[in-house]
Amino acid sequence: MTQNVAIVGLGLIGGSLGLALKRSKQDIHIIGFDRSYATADEAYRRGIIDSIAPSAKSACEKADVIIFATPVNTTAVLLEEASLWDFKDRVIISDTGSTKKPIMEAAKVLTDKGLTFIGGHPMAGSHKSGISAAKEHLFENAYYILTPHEGASSEQINQLSNLLQPTKGKIVVLNADEHDRMTAIVSHFPHIIASSLVGRLADQEKQQPFVKKLAAGGFRDLTRIASADPTMWRDITMQNREELLIQLDGWLQEMESIRTLIFENDPELIFRFFEDAKKFRDRLPSTSEGALQGALYMTFDLHIDIPDHPGVISEITKILADEQISITNIRIVETRTDVYGILVISFQNTDDRKAARAVLSRTTDYSMHIL
Numbered sequence: 001m002t003q004n005v006a007i008v009g010l011g012l013i014g015g016s017l018g019l020a021l022k023r024s025k026q027d028i029h030i031i032g033f034d035r036s037y038a039t040a041d042e043a044y045r046r047g048i049i050d051s052i053a054p055s056a057k058s059a060c061e062k063a064d065v066i067i068f069a070t071p072v073n074t075t076a077v078l079l080e081e082a083s084l085w086d087f088k089d090r091v092i093i094s095d096t097g098s099t100k101k102p103i104m105e106a107a108k109v110l111t112d113k114g115l116t117f118i119g120g121h122p123m124a125g126s127h128k129s130g131i132s133a134a135k136e137h138l139f140e141n142a143y144y145i146l147t148p149h150e151g152a153s154s155e156q157i158n159q160l161s162n163l164l165q166p167t168k169g170k171i172v173v174l175n176a177d178e179h180d181r182m183t184a185i186v187s188h189f190p191h192i193i194a195s196s197l198v199g200r201l202a203d204q205e206k207q208q209p210f211v212k213k214l215a216a217g218g219f220r221d222l223t224r225i226a227s228a229d230p231t232m233w234r235d236i237t238m239q240n241r242e243e244l245l246i247q248l249d250g251w252l253q254e255m256e257s258i259r260t261l262i263f264e265n266d267p268e269l270i271f272r273f274f275e276d277a278k279k280f281r282d283r284l285p286s287t288s289e290g291a292l293q294g295a296l297y298m299t300f301d302l303h304i305d306i307p308d309h310p311g312v313i314s315e316i317t318k319i320l321a322d323e324q325i326s327i328t329n330i331r332i333v334e335t336r337t338d339v340y341g342i343l344v345i346s347f348q349n350t351d352d353r354k355a356a357r358a359v360l361s362r363t364t365d366y367s368m369h370i371l
């Protein structure tokens with residue numbers, strides 16, 4: 001029997017979810033709604049959805065499964081409005097929001113009426129937003145967290161998990177409190193730090209106009225996420241305010257002890273500060289071949305040591321194109337000597353990266369690394 005799935009909000013996450021569900025073996029009809037008609041139209045033209053609904057209400061009333069993929073404050077408002085909608089009896093309602101406690105709270109208007117709400121958060125994404133950035137493989141190898149309302153049965157949780165299988169995400173069930181505490185640590189607070197580092201640069205650029213040009217390498221890596229959508233991050237910050245304040249207090253204490261460390265200038269203690277961080281960082285689950293995506297950032301990079309002569313990049317891209325291996329990004333990160341540089345090629349998933357490594361080892365002498 002055809003399962004009607006409604007996706008409300010067809011941006012990066014709703015669009016990527018639609019693309020992933022399209023490869024499902026189940027018989028699925030995706031009804032999409034976005035407040036921007038141009039976005040819904042693009043989703044339809046790209047085959048991400050099967051039909052466009054005239055309103056969120058109309059999409060949801062026809063659906064067996066509903067996924068809200070709107071910014072979290074909007075999702076809370078829509079859930080409130082949805083208390084007046086006429087749902088199918090056995091509907092499962094979910095979302096993709098980066099926060100869970102306030103969403104579960106907002107969903108109470110529905111669960112109090114006996115409807116099933118299972119919060120969702122695919123923990124992969126990008127600093128890019130909008131349907132144009134949507135990718136079928138976005139959630140592959142990433143955690144996909146579910147926070148079921150206590151009234152949800154294991155059968156309903158399984159039904160949603162089965163539907164989400166084509167995302168190739170790893171489904172994990174957590175409670176909303178745990179979810180919001182952990183995402184504050186690894187995602188929401190780091191985001192605030194990234195934006196504040198950019199703010200510090202912007203402030204000091206007035207006195208040091210050249211400094212912007214020096215902001216390469218580490219600074220760019222550390223602050224990439226500050227280019228993300230401000231509406232989305234405003235909503236997350238407002239909704240996870242309590243956990244963020246706890247993180248901020250801890251950080252202020254940490255900064256105080258770092259201040260003492262620098263003031264006292266003891267080489268051994270300074271060394272230990274960096275050494276402890278390095279040891280812990282190096283032990284974080286890596287994105288290397290086959291391993292589950294442990295951190296939030298989805299990159300499947302292959303680092304290739306290449307000689308610095310014209311034509312090398314086109315030689316490599318040609319080899320990959322001949323094998324029909326798609327690349328998502330290509331850059332030179334560093335020139336270590338004047339003879340070698342490091343070319344970093346990003347792929348959509350581990351399989352493509354594995355295939356690229358295999359073909360390049362057969363056809364070139366360049367050494368390759370996965371960090």
Ligand SMILES: NC(=O)C1=CN([C@@H]2O[C@H](COP(=O)(O)OP(=O)(O)OC[C@H]3O[C@@H](n4cnc5c(N)ncnc54)[C@H](O)[C@@H]3O)[C@@H](O)[C@H]2O)C=CC1
Nearest residue numbers: 009011012013034035069070071072097098125126129130
């Ligand atoms: N961007 C990311 O990396 C990740 C985002 N999320 C969460 O997923 C949700 C969606 O995020 P993105 O897709 O990145 O945002 P986005 O900005 O790419 O897409 C949001 C879409 O919702 C639409 N929209 C806004 N208000 C609406 C309304 N009232 N009715 C219907 N459509 C409406 C917008 O037009 C837009 O197309 C957010 O809750 C976010 O916290 C979760 C994981 C990763």
Ligand SMILES: O=C(O)C(=O)Cc1ccc(O)cc1
Nearest residue numbers: 098123124125126127296297
């Ligand atoms: O840009 C990145 O890599 C991210 O940090 C993506 C991201 C943003 C929000 C989430 O809730 C989950 C993942």
